[in-house]
Amino acid sequence: MIKNKSKNIIMASILCLTIIFGIPCITMAAADNDNISSCAIEQEILSYDLGVDKISASELEYLNNHPELLEQRIKKDLQYIEKESEKQFQQSMIEAFSTKSLYYEEVALGTNEYVSDCHYDDDDGSAWGVGQSNHEAYCVQNYADASSHSFGLGDAEAWAAVGPRIYITGSGSQEADIRYSFSYRGKIAATTSGNASVKIIAELWDDSGCVERDIVLKEGIALGSENFAESVNERFSNVDLDAGETYAIVIKVEADAVNYGGINANSDFWSDGSGSDGINFSNIYVDWD
Numbered sequence: 227m228i229k230n231k232s233k234n235i236i237m238a239s240i241l242c243l244t245i246i247f248g249i250p251c252i253t254m255a256a257a258d259n260d261n262i263s264s265c266a267i268e269q270e271i272l273s274y275d276l277g278v279d280k281i282s283a284s285e286l287e288y289l290n291n292h293p294e295l296l297e298q299r300i301k302k303d304l305q306y307i308e309k310e311s312e313k314q315f316q317q318s319m320i321e322a323f324s325t326k327s328l329y330y331e332e333v334a335l336g337t338n339e340y341v342s343d344c345h346y347d348d349d350d351g352s353a354w355g356v357g358q359s360n361h362e363a364y365c366v367q368n369y370a371d372a373s374s375h376s377f378g379l380g381d382a383e384a385w386a387a388v389g390p391r392i393y394i395t396g397s398g399s400q401e402a403d404i405r406y407s408f409s410y411r412g413k414i415a416a417t418t419s420g421n422a423s424v425k426i427i428a429e430l431w432d433d434s435g436c437v438e439r440d441i442v443l444k445e446g447i448a449l450g451s452e453n454f455a456e457s458v459n460e461r462f463s464n465v466d467l468d469a470g471e472t473y474a475i476v477i478k479v480e481a482d483a484v485n486y487g488g489i490n491a492n493s494d495f496w497s498d499g500s501g502s503d504g505i506n507f508s509n510i511y512v513d514w515d
Contacts, residue, residue, distance in 0.1 A: 271285050311480050311482070331343060333512050348386075355378070364388070371497055373493060374482055407508040412503050440460060
């Protein structure tokens with residue numbers, strides 16, 4: 227009897243709260259459930275290494291209604307495709323040094339020299355969803371072009387690299403500056419729900435791997451467009467060069483695009499060798515002074 231009375235008092239109190247505040251207890255519980263559900267959706271969306279080929283239609287709708295979550299998802303996709311691009315390039319360079327190429331230019335230790343011919347070229351890329359990847363490098367014409375596009379739900383990455391190989395003759399070792407000159411041109415553009423980015427990097431390699439690295443350009447855009455056109459004259463300073471060793475000086479362009487349902491995302495450094503877009507290599511100068 228006492229238990230029933232206590233139960234009636236509790237129920238009456240709940241009823242009073244409902245009448246006074248106008249918020250049923252069921253609604254309060256539903257709000258908590260909604261928060262839990264939203265949290266679960268967001269965790270699921272961010273759990274994918276690459277989202278565009280796994281996300282469902284309902285998750286995509288949720289994502290585009292939550293800008294901060296969309297920004298996190300795009301950032302995670304970019305990290306994935308940048309790693310993929312770097313992995314492809316690293317493998318290319320390792321293979322280039324594992325096979326003793328007949329193509330290089332001899333530079334005598336202690337003698338300053340210009341080298342304008344390229345001996346290394348390679349390119350690669352990947353695309354997911356409606357992404358499109360274009361890439362081409364050609365050492366005979368000293369150019370490297372890459373572009374990535376996405377018109378809807380899709381990602382793409384593309385890279386191309388070109389540069390000379392030098393073989394140091396003589397004996398011993400000596401420090402030198404290696405000056406490199408090239409030009410680049412291109413554009414990045416994105417609409418809502420997209421992101422486009424570009425990286426242009428100069429690297430010095432020997433048979434042990436990358437020994438010097440300069441980031442010449444690293445830019446991204448989430449809304450709008452930006453054009454780039456520059457001539458570059460930089461150097462690797464005080465580099466130890468050994469007689470009897472081969473070195474590669476490589477200029478690489480990487481174009482990335484991520485799009486979660488927007489109109490487009492484009493990173494375009496591409497002219498198919500017929501124009502000034504992309505990388506146009508000029509020369510290196512080995513300066514022992």
